[in-house]
Amino acid sequence: MTKLIIQIPCLNEAETLPATLAALPRSVAGIDVVEYLVIDDGSSDGTAQIALEAGAHHVVTHRRNRGLAAAFRSGIDRALAEGADVIVNTDGDGQYEGADIAALVTPVVDGRADIVIGDRGVSQNAHFSPLKRLIQRIGSGVVQSLAGTHVSDAVSGFRAISRDAAQRINITTEFSYTTDMLIQAGRKRMAIMTVPVRTHAAVRPSRLFKSVPRFILQTGITMARTFTAHKPLRAFVGTGTLIAFIGLLPIVRFLWFYANGEGGGHIQSLVIGGALLVLGTLVAILGMLADLVAANRKLIEENLARTRSLEDSIAALARSTKDAAQKEPVSVIRIKPDRKRTS
Structure with missing residues (x-):
């Protein structure tokens, strides 16, 4: 039995x-x-109760x-605990078309x-401003380079994830x-696809960020941090090599003047160049x-994935045992009390 959980x-x-919730599909081809699943992230308007009343x-x-x-993260953990084989993430403001969930799920099934990422067609989307289109294209291009995969709408939250990937x-x-x-999935050689999806006009300003510059800064930090965590050798050794190369330039300048008998007045070039050369070497060593x-993180993640798989097996066994116990008829044995005759 294949289970789909749509988290919001x-x-x-x-x-x-x-x-x-009313616009979400009740059935999807290939899904039983x-x-x-609604994740109430500290709401003050009774979102959790409304979710239950609306059918979550x-x-x-x-x-x-x-x-x-x-x-x-909380949604993914709960969906896995509930036995989801496919997880779809969408927004609670109705930005995405619920009927397009079938298109997201099909490649995973x-x-x-x-x-599978829902591509909103950023370059032609009438609901996006020109500035937002430009930012989305630049951001998606950077993510594609870091992840080593082609995703035209990298920040789309409308996506489907297999249980193994989750x-x-x-x-x-x-x-x-x-x-x-996306950067993690690309570096872990997961199969990533995009499908076109429809969107609706925003009913309110985004609560994710207060300003465009703040969004750009936070997203840039996230991308740099993720790439550095998964490819530290390339990030640090590349940076260290660049610093060392810059440090070589003033050293070469000093040597040129020294060869022409004028080295005494250019000692500062030697000092600056030497400092940069040492700094570049230290950064490269830090990268190693x-x-x-x-590498140790990869081993920990592999152990974590195996632990989750083991937990799934135990949970599945518990569910099957519980179902079997419920289906099996229970025989009741009545023991009559031993009545002793009295004379």
Whole structure:
């Protein structure tokens, strides 16, 4: 039996959530069970209660607002615990077309993809401003380069994830999971696909970021951090080599003047060049140490994935035992009390 869980991270979405849940599909081709999961990230408008009343099967509640990435992680953990084979993430404001979930799920069900991203057609999307289109194109281009994969809409939150991919992805950022997930998935050689999806006009300003510059800064930090964590040798050795090369330039300048008998007045070039050369060497050595840490991280992630797989097996065994116990007729044995005759 294949189960799909559609998760919706929410923050004060009591007004829009009922319509969003109503637009979600009740059945999807290739899926036996469809369930809805709402993650209430510290809402103050009764989002959790509204979710239950509107038909959500599961609700996860954060006591205070912890951010979109934390809400996404909580949803993935709960969906895996509930036995989801495919997980779809969407928004609570109705931005995405619920009927397009079938298009997201199909490549995962068919075994053609581990992760499927809903492409909003940023360059032609009438709901996006010219500035937002430009930022999205630049950001997606950077993510494609870092992840080594082609994704035209890297920050789209409308995506489907297989159970195996969800177990292997470990979101570490505190801001947004979208770019972090793609860079990890690309570096782990997962199969990533994109499918075109429809969008609706925004009903309110985004709660994810307060300004465009802040969004760009936070996303850039997330991408740099994720890439450095997974490819530290390339990041640090490349940076160290560049610093050392820059340090060689003033040293060569000093040697040129020294060869012409004028080295006494250019000692500062030698000092600056030597300092940069030492700094570049130290950064490169730091990259080698970071690469050893990254190798250890890979081993930890493999052990974590195996632990999750073992937990799945135990949970599946427990569910099958429980189902068998419920189906098996219970025979009642009545023992009559031994009545002793009295004379």
